[in-house]
Amino acid sequence: MEQARSRRAEGSAETCAADARTEAAGAPPRPRAGDEVRERGAAVGSTRGEHTHSEPPIPRPRLEEGPLAERSALGGLPGAGQGSFGGVPSGDGGRRPAVQRASVRxxxxxxxxxxxxxGELTPGEVYSAPVLAERFGVSATPVREAMQQLALEGAVEVVPNxxxxxxxxxxxxxxxxxEIRALIEVPVMLRLARTVPAERWAxxxxxxxxxxxxASSGCRATYAESDRAFHRAVLALAGNxxxxxxxxxxxxxxQWPLVGGPATPGRAELLADAAEHTALLDALAxxxxxxVQSLVREHFAGAA
Structure with a gap:
């Protein structure tokens, strides 16, 4: 029995060493205990209440500035170079770094x-985590976790089965x-206008x-991110x-698009919205x- 245990230990050590050599060489490691179970679990998402048949085509939204680029550490993102679910070159002609395991979710x-x-995830349509996961080239778990977060934010709702x-x-x-944003932010900005020195606004x-x-790029997603960054910095001066x-x-x-509402704002609309930021800083200073009060209310009412 001692000899059997010794042989098993040696075999385990050889497997770990082989995996280390394989990973160092850039090839995927050999499956370990539990990997098969996890993969099988992701593959049978329908048994967890996520049917994948008759599902609308998965979009390929643009993510030139987005986070999922090049190839994933989890095996590569399908459709490289074809959209947000694939890789795209960085602005300097290089390639963005690979997705890391810790940050994939x-x-x-x-x-x-x-x-x-x-607007590339169609309002009213149902998307399953396993199908999205297949497109990302990852297991269904991080996709399901991300969708659960979106459910908390009100962007999606869980559909049983x-x-x-x-x-x-x-x-x-x-x-x-x-209306809610104005009720919260107008009083704060009025207080900041009275107390924050002009150089801080500069x-x-x-x-x-x-x-x-x-806004000049015409990309709604890029503008949405920079718009939030500006408003976040202004409100941060309140210290709350x-x-x-x-x-x-x-x-x-x-910032989510409307259904049956106005068309997605183009470059001109985005530029007009962005110009209000500079005007607001002038008024605050x-x-x-x-x-300040007029600009903030109008800015929220006509948010791009």
Missing amino acids: GQILDALRTALVE RGFRVAVRGARELAELA GLRPLAEATVRA EQLVRIAEDLHRRA AQDLAV
Whole structure:
């Protein structure tokens, strides 16, 4: 028996050493205990209540600035170079770094959020985690976790035995979000206008200019990210982290496209929205409270 245990130990050591040599050479490691179970679990997503037949085609949203690029450490992203679910070259002609295991859930979440903003995940349609996972080239677990987060944010809803349905939003919901944002942020900005010195507002001008550059690209997702960054920086001057988090959640919801509403804003609309950021900074620095209040309310009501 001692000899049998010794042989098993030696075999285990040889397997680990072989895996280490294989991984060092860049090839995928040999399957380990539990891998087969996890893979089998991802493959049978339908038995967990996620049917994948008759599902709408998975979109390939653009993510030139997005997080999922090049090839994944989990085996590679299918369709490289063809959209957000594949790889794209970086702006300097190189390739973006591979997706890391520890951050794959967050990167998938970012990619799905971008697809929502771009309207490439169709409102009212149901998407299953296993099918999305296959497109990402990962297991269903991080995709399911990302979709659960989107459900908490109100972007999708869980459909038992099927997957996740993209929320359908109308003009009334957008108006309600604008009203709530104004109720929260207008008093804060008026207080900041009275207390923050002009030089602090000057320090935020690069962020306002960044929104103009993003608007010039015509990419709604790129502009949405820079728009949130600007508003986040303004509210951060209040020193209330909870306020910043709540306001950003409302802001993100307001950026999702409407169903049956106006067409997705183009470059001209985005540029007009971005120009209001510079005007707001001018009014804040001048402590012109009436203009600050008017600009903020109009900006929320006509948010791109």
